[in-house]
Amino acid sequence: MTTLPTHTEKKLGLVIDLDTCVGCHACVVSCKGWNTENYGAPLSDQDAYGANPSGTFLNRVHSYEVQPEAGPAQLIHFPKSCLHCDDAPCVTVCPTGASYKRVEDGIVLVNEADCIGCGLCAWACPYGARELDQQEGVMKKCTLCVDRIYNENLPEEDRQPACVRTCPAGARHFGDLGDENSDVSKLVAERGGVDLMPEQGTKPVNKYLPPRLKDDYTNTGDIDILAPLLEPVAPDAKGILGWLDKALEKL
Amino acid sequence: MHPAPSIILFTVLSGLGFGLMIFLGLGMPSPTGLSAFIWFAIAYILAVGGIISSTFHLGNPKNILKSFSQWRTSWLSREGCLAVATLLVMGVYGAALVFLNMRIPLLGYVGSALALATVYGTSMIYAQLKTVPRWNHPTTSVMFIAYAVSGGALLAGQVSLAVWFLPAAALLQLFIFLTADGRFGAAGSTIASATQLGNIGSVRQFEPPHTGSNYLMKEMIHVVGRKHALKLQIISVVLLFTPVLLLLLPFSHALALVAVLAHVAGVIVARWLFFAQAEHVVGLYYDKR
Structure with a gap:
């Protein structure tokens, strides 16, 4: 059902610390590793060893150079995956009901058995969080590792998204952003976490912690x-x- | 946005087909027998051909029946439901004309209204997207309807209406070409709002997330075709005005055919630009438009 729930019991999501991320792409690799062999269609690559390789990824790390008015430029690594928006525009545009937002935890998922691969949800997403797998012709997106976080076959410390579990810098945090007493909510309050592209009105659950002020030798x-x-x-x-x-x- | 030929053909052909149905439903013209069969066959070939063309765009078309289920929220689903309803109602209306030589006016009016609503549904698939500011504007729907009504009037041989509708559509297209460039900036998304790093300083891409391309870039960041945008805009507007001049000349079937071809060519060029010039906000993350 593509009607968005008016309320979700939890708001599971990620908090990404742009101050701490070192841009190692370990989260990209672990995400692809877990998600290509677990829930849903594998994440295919095209021309992987050829001249023009491309492939499906659910998490990508951009790098930006920010030049302040005075002082040296700063290099900021910027991991980006689905933000599991409260007002997810990708869900409401879906013609088949394949896309949905879960009432119990707020995770936005695609039921691949219903997807026609029209790509409209990827057009509706401002963040580039959805990619149509070129092999399977169905839409792939971050599941917040829904097959890990509730998986009682895994040791307890592994019951978090693969990207969070693997991050060597501790730049990614997972938790319930709907509970203001959760560790992630406290972190967001303390560090002034922000929404990406707030003008799009998507109300993302994931938050980004801005880089701290740098020491200034001048x-x-x-x-x-x-x-x-x-x-x-x-x-x-x-x-x-x-x-x-x-x-x-x-x- | 990537100007996929399947989607351009879909929107242009089905727009024309449903446009013709608007006039057939109104009884303009109101043929019977074999002549009615030919009129309705043209409308159905255009409308259904367009819809079939759109399925070439799908990655997994076997689930297509499920796309009629989410009309509560999805314009794509609504458009599909409206298209099928139109084809069914007009089918009964047309069959009565062809086989019974009988016109059922109420059925025709309902079919006309549904055909118009289908074109509006098509337009809203694009106009609803906040992520593409060039499309997210009322002129998008007006433009789709203007092409359906003017092209439909032309195909239906309603010359007295077409000489007004065709230049109106061409002027609307000209207005869109002249004003739509500013919409992306006016919508307010920038690389600073996308990254939320703008309060530190000016942001630029240092390194993309991957050395090659990806689905997002192929689909949403189409920069190649924009080079000749101005020339194509001029070609499109000239082609869109051409049928008006041809219709003012004494009628002949050859001239009418040229008028239709010029109109369709003009709409195809305009529709190609509609996609090729549209910029998606996700390009901001790649420091590209």
């Missing part, structure tokens, strides 16, 4: 706070080093 004139400690250690050398110093000066 304030102190020192390139590094350790610089004073790097002065020559023995300006007035004695003994054999003193003799060497003088002898070399004279040369």
Whole structure:
């Protein structure tokens, strides 16, 4: 049913820390690894070893250069996957009812058995979160690893999305953003988490934590706070080093 | 947006076919027997041909029957339901004309209204998308309807109406060409709002997420064809005005055929630009429009 629920019991989603992400793409690889061999059609590649490779991914890491008015440019790595929007425009446009948003946890899913591969949901998504698999002809998207987070066959620490579990920098956090006392909600409140493209009115569940302010060497004139400690250690050398110093000066 | 030939043919041909049905339903003309069969065959070939063409765009067409189920929210589903309803009602209306030499006016009016609603449904598939500001505008629906009504009047031989509808559609297209470029900027999405990094400074792409292309870029970031946009706009508007001049000349079937071909060619060029010039906000993440 493509009518969006008026209320979901939970709002499961991700909080992505743009300050911490190092752009290693481990989340991209682990996402593809898990999702190509579990729920639904595999994530196919086309011309994978040829001149023009492409493929289906549910999570991609962009990199941006941000140039402040003064000071050096900043490089910010920017992972992007489905934001599981409250007002998901991808769901309402679906003609078959293949796309839906779950009442119990707010996850947006595609029932591939109903999908006709028209691609309209991908057109309706402002974030590029949906990709039509070129092999299977059905729409693929982030499931928030719905087959991990409730999977009692996995050890408890693995019951979170593959991207979160694998992130070596701890830049991705998973939890219930509908519960204001959850760790992720507290993190969003503390760090001023934001919505992407709020003007699109999609009310995304996933939040992005903006990069923290950088240290600014131009304030102190020192390139590094350790610089004073790097002065020559023995300006007035004695003994054999003193003799060497003088002898070399004279040369 | 990628100007897929299947979708361009679908919107142009089915628009013409349903446009012709609008006039057949109104009894303009009101043929019977074999002549009615030919009129309705033309309308059905265009409308159904367009719809069949649109299925070439589908990745998994075997589920097509399910696409009639979500009319509560989905314009694509609504369009499908309206198209089938139109074809059924006009089928009965046309069969009565062909086999019984009988015109059932009420059925015709219902069929006309449904045909018009189908074209509106087609237009809303595009006009509803906030992600494509060039389409997300009332002129999109007016334009689809203007082409259906003017092309339908032309095909139905309603010259006295067509000489007004055709230039009106051409002027509307000209207005769209002149004003639609500013809509993306006016909608307010930028790379700064997309990344929410704009409060630090000016944002540009440092490195894309992948070295090759992907589905999103092929589908939503179509920059190749925009190079000749201005020339194509001029060609389209000239072609759209051509039938008006031809209709003012003394009637002949050859001239009428040229008028129809010029109109269809003009609509196809305009429709190609409708897709090729449309920019999707996801391009902002790739620092491309």
